[in-house]
Amino acid sequence: MATTTHPKQSLQVTAAKREARRNKLVSGLMYHVFVGTLGLLMLYPVFWLFSSALKAPDQIWTTVNNLIPGEIHLENFANGWKGFGGITFATFYKNSFIYAGIGTLLTVSASAVVAYGFARIKFTGRNFWFAVMLMTLMLPGQVLMIPQYIIFSKLDWVNSFLPLLVPRLGGDVFFIFMIVQFIRGIPIELDEAAMIDGCSKVGIFYQIILPQVKPALVTAAIFSFYWAWEDFLGPLIYLSNPNLYTVSVALRSFADPNGITDWGGIFAMLGLSLVPVLVIFVFFQRYLVEGIATTGLKG
Amino acid sequence: MNDAVSTPQALPQRAATPTRVKNRDFKKNNLVGYLFISPWVIIFLLFGFIPIVISLGLAFTDYDILGGGQFVGLQNFQRMFYEDTRYAKSVIATFKYVLASVPLRLIFALAVAMLLNTKRTGVYFYRAAFYIPSIIGGSVAVAIMWRQLFGREGLINALTIALGIGKVSWYGSPTNAIWTLIFLAVWQFGSPMLIFLAGLRQIPAELYESAAIDGANGWRKFWGVTLPLLTPIIFFNLVMQMIAGFKVFTQAFIVTGGTGAPLDSTLLYSLYLYNRAFASYEMGYAAAMAWVMLIVIAILTAISFKLSSYWVFYENKEV
Numbered sequence: 001m002a003t004t005t006h007p008k009q010s011l012q013v014t015a016a017k018r019e020a021r022r023n024k025l026v027s028g029l030m031y032h033v034f035v036g037t038l039g040l041l042m043l044y045p046v047f048w049l050f051s052s053a054l055k056a057p058d059q060i061w062t063t064v065n066n067l068i069p070g071e072i073h074l075e076n077f078a079n080g081w082k083g084f085g086g087i088t089f090a091t092f093y094k095n096s097f098i099y100a101g102i103g104t105l106l107t108v109s110a111s112a113v114v115a116y117g118f119a120r121i122k123f124t125g126r127n128f129w130f131a132v133m134l135m136t137l138m139l140p141g142q143v144l145m146i147p148q149y150i151i152f153s154k155l156d157w158v159n160s161f162l163p164l165l166v167p168r169l170g171g172d173v174f175f176i177f178m179i180v181q182f183i184r185g186i187p188i189e190l191d192e193a194a195m196i197d198g199c200s201k202v203g204i205f206y207q208i209i210l211p212q213v214k215p216a217l218v219t220a221a222i223f224s225f226y227w228a229w230e231d232f233l234g235p236l237i238y239l240s241n242p243n244l245y246t247v248s249v250a251l252r253s254f255a256d257p258n259g260i261t262d263w264g265g266i267f268a269m270l271g272l273s274l275v276p277v278l279v280i281f282v283f284f285q286r287y288l289v290e291g292i293a294t295t296g297l298k299g
Numbered sequence: 300m301n302d303a304v305s306t307p308q309a310l311p312q313r314a315a316t317p318t319r320v321k322n323r324d325f326k327k328n329n330l331v332g333y334l335f336i337s338p339w340v341i342i343f344l345l346f347g348f349i350p351i352v353i354s355l356g357l358a359f360t361d362y363d364i365l366g367g368g369q370f371v372g373l374q375n376f377q378r379m380f381y382e383d384t385r386y387a388k389s390v391i392a393t394f395k396y397v398l399a400s401v402p403l404r405l406i407f408a409l410a411v412a413m414l415l416n417t418k419r420t421g422v423y424f425y426r427a428a429f430y431i432p433s434i435i436g437g438s439v440a441v442a443i444m445w446r447q448l449f450g451r452e453g454l455i456n457a458l459t460i461a462l463g464i465g466k467v468s469w470y471g472s473p474t475n476a477i478w479t480l481i482f483l484a485v486w487q488f489g490s491p492m493l494i495f496l497a498g499l500r501q502i503p504a505e506l507y508e509s510a511a512i513d514g515a516n517g518w519r520k521f522w523g524v525t526l527p528l529l530t531p532i533i534f535f536n537l538v539m540q541m542i543a544g545f546k547v548f549t550q551a552f553i554v555t556g557g558t559g560a561p562l563d564s565t566l567l568y569s570l571y572l573y574n575r576a577f578a579s580y581e582m583g584y585a586a587a588m589a590w591v592m593l594i595v596i597a598i599l600t601a602i603s604f605k606l607s608s609y610w611v612f613y614e615n616k617e618v
Binding site: 028032288 | 327328329331332333334335336338339340341342343346347349350351353354357364411414415417419421425426427428429430431432434435437438439440441443444445448452453454457458461486490493494496497542545546548549552553569572573576577582585586588589590592593596597600
């Protein structure tokens with residue numbers, strides 16, 4: 001029976017196939033229109049920020065709903081860069097790069113060292129310390145903020161980068177945890193082989209583990225940089241000398257709602273401060289996405 | 300992620316093959332172990348443990364950085380709960396903020412994650428677009444922009460005028476102002492979205508196939524398959540977002556000007572705590588506030604875990 005109706009059936013099949021293909025095309029189109037519009041809406045404020053940075057200062061509020069600037073005013077960047085109180089943004093960027101750069105270096109290297117200790121070396125009290133460490137994740141920073149400030153001011157560290165950098169010598173619990181998980185995924189046979197060759201624990205860490213956990217280190221470095229770059233409360237508390245302001249604290253003073261005249265310069269500096277973050281995102285998106293998906297980082 | 304230090308469980312198996320190397324590997328190595336974890340331990344003791352102890356002591360004093368302090372017993376707490384009307388307002392504002400922003404954020408995160416859980420081309424591009432607000436959202440720059448967005452001449456009012464609603468006074472009205480912060484929080488749904496997306500990818504396709512054979516439509520599949528299997532992730536996101544919500548500071552400080560205006564309607568807890576500690580230097584009182592915050596977060600987390608057994612579905616119960 002199947003053989004006799006074959007020609008007709010195949011005709012029907014191709015018609016159905018064509019229909020299905022058309023439906024797929026239509027639904028695909030609808031999908032892209034819908035999700036694309038939603039994505040544009042989400043990013044609209046960001047586009048608006050960058051577009052305002054390019055507009056003539058007196059046009060920003062009169063052409064609010066116009067995303068394309070009438071004429072490009074790049075001098076907003078030069079004007080904004082001048083900063084305030086005789087201090088230019090060159091100083092603020094230098095400070096931010098000191099904080100975020102050195103901070104990231106300290107955080108990531110310390111985290112890797114500590115993570116190796118927890119993941120691969122057996123010692124009395126290991127489980128205890130690991131549990132204590134995870135418990136500190138629950139602790140709101142607000143509880144530590146005040147006594148830390150008192151300690152740092154007694155040490156005469158206020159108005160220096162020390163209160164922001166020294167605590168990073170201990171690593172970051174989130175990253176330590178992430179790297180521990182990562183190290184556990186590395187076959188222990190690699191360590192054992194190295195040990196047969198006479199490698200010490202330190203040697204194994206450097207030669208076997210570190211190259212293997214590179215992706216986790218990159219993820220940690222990106223987040224660490226982001227958090228320091230965007231940190232506001234820390235610099236706000238510890239850096240009251242304008243010469244030490246980081247970009248985030250400087251922007252807040254710069255955009256003081258009471259004394260604003262040059263909105264072009266302000267929007268230019270707002271946009272510029274996001275550029276490092278966005279550039280890193282474009283190049284390292286994969287590490288970020290995996291870091292969040294696997295560990296719930298940044299919640 | 301299910302067990303704290305899992306290597307000991309793997310050790311007995313390897314003990315069965317006694318070679319010299321493995322024995323050496325087994326031997327506890329206290330010196331090297333503590334050497335490796337010492338950076339964290341030392342920093343924790345100095346800048347974590349000692350501050351916790353100091354903070355607990357401070358909570359019972361009227362310490363300020365200039366003049367020292369004296370033991371005042373439970374006075375700080377009495378003042379907090381019975382006398383300080385701003386404190387009550389800040390608690391109300393914080394709960395309003397958390398109760399509105401956390402569920403909205405998670406609903407958006409899940410909805411968009413489901414939209415992006417497909418193999419269509421361009422989906423990675425969309426994922427990036429939806430995630431960008433989250434990576435820049437904590438910054439001062441975005442907070443300042445957000446402030447302008449809702450200003451009198453801002454973009455949002457241009458929109459409300461176009462929609463015929465007219466100009467809305469976002470910062471002049473105590474009921475509206477908190478919503479600028481809630482919207483800002485909801486806008487940053489990227490991280491829970493990525494976590495949901497990873498969870499959705501884990502749901503076996505066979506489950507949907509057998510649901511389809513049983514005649515389930517899309518809606519039924521969502522309620523019968525997707526949602527139950529996602530409950531552990533929803534729970535994780537819920538707890539994490541709730542804790543984060545209580546700690547929000549930068550946005551409240553910048554968007555509504557740092558004073559909690561208008562009428563303390565945006566005086567989020569962390570903002571008030573900061574103002575007490577570093578604007579009026581009442582560090583004893585602020586320390587007491589921090590401990591109340593810690594205890595409230597701990598209690599809410601514990602309640603969430605207790606309640607979770609009623610609605611969170613774990614596939615492999617033995618874990």
